[in-house]
Amino acid sequence: MPDFIPTAQEQLKFLKNIQLILQSGSFSSTYKFALLISLSRLAIEKGEDSGESLSLEYTDIAEKFIELYWKQAVPYTFNDEGQLILNQNNGKQAAIVNRIIQLRQSYSSLGLLRRDSLVWLKLVKDVARTVKDMPVRYLQNINGQNFEFLYQLDRCGKQLILLPQVMFCLRQFSEIIEELCQKRWIDYIRKNSSNAPILNQLPNLEQFMFEPSRNQLNAVANVLVELQDCKCFYCNKPMRNGNYAVDHFIPWSMYPSDTGHNFVLADSSCNSKKSNLLASDEFLHKWRERNEEQDLIIVDRISVLGFLTDKERSHKVAEWAYVQAKNNGYIYFSS
Numbered sequence: 001m002p003d004f005i006p007t008a009q010e011q012l013k014f015l016k017n018i019q020l021i022l023q024s025g026s027f028s029s030t031y032k033f034a035l036l037i038s039l040s041r042l043a044i045e046k047g048e049d050s051g052e053s054l055s056l057e058y059t060d061i062a063e064k065f066i067e068l069y070w071k072q073a074v075p076y077t078f079n080d081e082g083q084l085i086l087n088q089n090n091g092k093q094a095a096i097v098n099r100i101i102q103l104r105q106s107y108s109s110l111g112l113l114r115r116d117s118l119v120w121l122k123l124v125k126d127v128a129r130t131v132k133d134m135p136v137r138y139l140q141n142i143n144g145q146n147f148e149f150l151y152q153l154d155r156c157g158k159q160l161i162l163l164p165q166v167m168f169c170l171r172q173f174s175e176i177i178e179e180l181c182q183k184r185w186i187d188y189i190r191k192n193s194s195n196a197p198i199l200n201q202l203p204n205l206e207q208f209m210f211e212p213s214r215n216q217l218n219a220v221a222n223v224l225v226e227l228q229d230c231k232c233f234y235c236n237k238p239m240r241n242g243n244y245a246v247d248h249f250i251p252w253s254m255y256p257s258d259t260g261h262n263f264v265l266a267d268s269s270c271n272s273k274k275s276n277l278l279a280s281d282e283f284l285h286k287w288r289e290r291n292e293e294q295d296l297i298i299v300d301r302i303s304v305l306g307f308l309t310d311k312e313r314s315h316k317v318a319e320w321a322y323v324q325a326k327n328n329g330y331i332y333f334s335s
Contacts, residue, residue, distance in 0.1 A: 004051040006165040014169040017149045018177060022184050024142050029089040031065075031096075031135035033185040038064035039150070039162070040177045041257060043170035044320045045313050054167040055159045058136075062128035065096060067257070067308065070110050072209050073100040076198050086209075087194040096127055109306030136160060171320060178256055182210055212258050216305055217246045223301045224265035227294055233264035234274065234283060234335040245271040249279065249287050250314075250321045259317070260302035260309035261291045270335055277333040278325050288315065 006014065018036070025032065038061050047054045069088070076086050085101065088094040093101075103123065107113040114120050136156065140147045148163075155161050162170075170177065186205050189195055199205075221244065230239050233247070247266040248258075253276040264287065266274065279287070291298070291311050303309040325332070 004164065005049075006051060006168055010165065011169055011172060014149070014166070015173055015176065017147070018173070018180065020142065020147070021139065022180055025139070026141075027184075027188055028091075029094045029134075030185055030188055031088075031094065031131070032139050033181045033188070034065050034068050035061070035131065035135040035139055036181050037068065037178060039160075040170045040174045041255075043162070043167045044174055044255070045316050047167040047171060049168060049171060049320075049323060051165045051168050053164050054162045056162065057159055058128040058132050059124050061131050061136075061160065062124045065127050065131060066100065066123065067110065069094075069097050069100050070104075070306075073097050073104055076208060084198045086189055086198060087192055088189070090192070096130055099123065099126065109304060110308070111303035111306050114303070132156075132160075172324075174320075175254060182206065182256075185209070210256060211252075212307075216307070219305045220260075220263050220302060220307070221246050221265060223298075223305075224263060227290075227297065228265050232267040232270050233286075233290075234266055234270040234279070234333075237267065239265070239267045243268050247271050247274060249283075250318055251276045251278065254278070254321050254324070255317050258307050259314045260298050260305075260307045261295075261311050261314035262317075263302070263307075264290075273335070274333040277331060278321060280332045280334040281322075282334070284318065284322065287318075291315070 021032070021036075027033075039056070041064055042056050042060055043054060046056065046060070072086060072088070075084055085093070085097075088097050100123075103113060103119070107116070113123075136151075137153065140150060140153075146153070150166055151160055151162055186209065189205060189209070190199060224246065225239075225244075231237065232239055232244070244265050244267050247264050247270075249262050249264050291314065295311050298311075299309045324330070
């Protein structure tokens with residue numbers, strides 16, 4: 001069967017269809033935003049740049065949901081009434097969020113929860129069922145009519161099967177889809193009347209909902225200082241105490257999800273110069289070698305801080321990112 005890469009016109013139509021869902025679809029919770037982000041990230045991690053269809057396990061989608069909501073299932077603020085957690089639903093709190101709130105009382109990090117395999121597998125199974133019954137069923141419903149351009153619902157019983165060309169477009173437009181979904185997700189939270197008591201000041205919602213906490217990154221830095229002998233990953237010069245920062249090797253702006261193998265430590269100068277750029281090929285080779293040699297240490301010491309540590313996943317994301325850079329003429333960082 002020939003591999004039909006979508007034409008420029010077909011790719012543009014796909015992006016307009018994503019916009020149509022976000023602008024004209026009805027949203028009773030934030031699940032649809034989470035589903036689009038999850039599909040986009042899984043297309044990168046498990047797909048390739050071809051026009052073929054892609055079959056995704058509901059449990060893999062569920063894991064993405066848990067990663068997204070884990071960070072948001074903590075109190076945004078405190079007042080006389082106690083802890084105030086952002087409401088992700090028009091009525092009562094979203095079921096997935098409630099389940100995660102309960103588990104957060106027993107597990108201080110996502111990494112520790114994953115290690116309790118029985119509890120973790122039950123959570124994934126329960127979330128997968130909710131994902132299949134709710135957002136997967138209703139994502140492509142516009143004003144009561146099914147608009148099936150991502151997947152055909154009647155073919156998605158045991159797996160979610162992306163239609164031909166969808167995987168390619170999700171990979172091609174991942175950064176745009178992430179940005180659109182995050183913006184609409186934040187808007188939904190702001191406009192939800194039950195969140196009014198929480199949002200009475202002007203908060204940085206984006207940072208709270210999607211970015212890693214400063215305390216978490218400080219803990220990662222302590223691990224990397226030891227792994228890198230307190231030398232900058234890029235210029236290899238010794239770093240003074242505190243004069244460094246945790247850098248996302250694949251920039252956060254390209255792939256806004258934290259994985260343990262993606263972190264490197266850079267001195268303040270290199271970190272500032274690299275910013276949101278991809279590093280040159282020499283550093284890509286060095287980063288891959290570091291991950292191969294120190295995989296067990298990264299898994300052991302960074303996963304307990306709450307980050308997913310999956311070397312193959314990180315390398316798959318890097319492979320996608322560098323193809324995007326080559327195809328689009330991105331500028332690279334070299335120290």
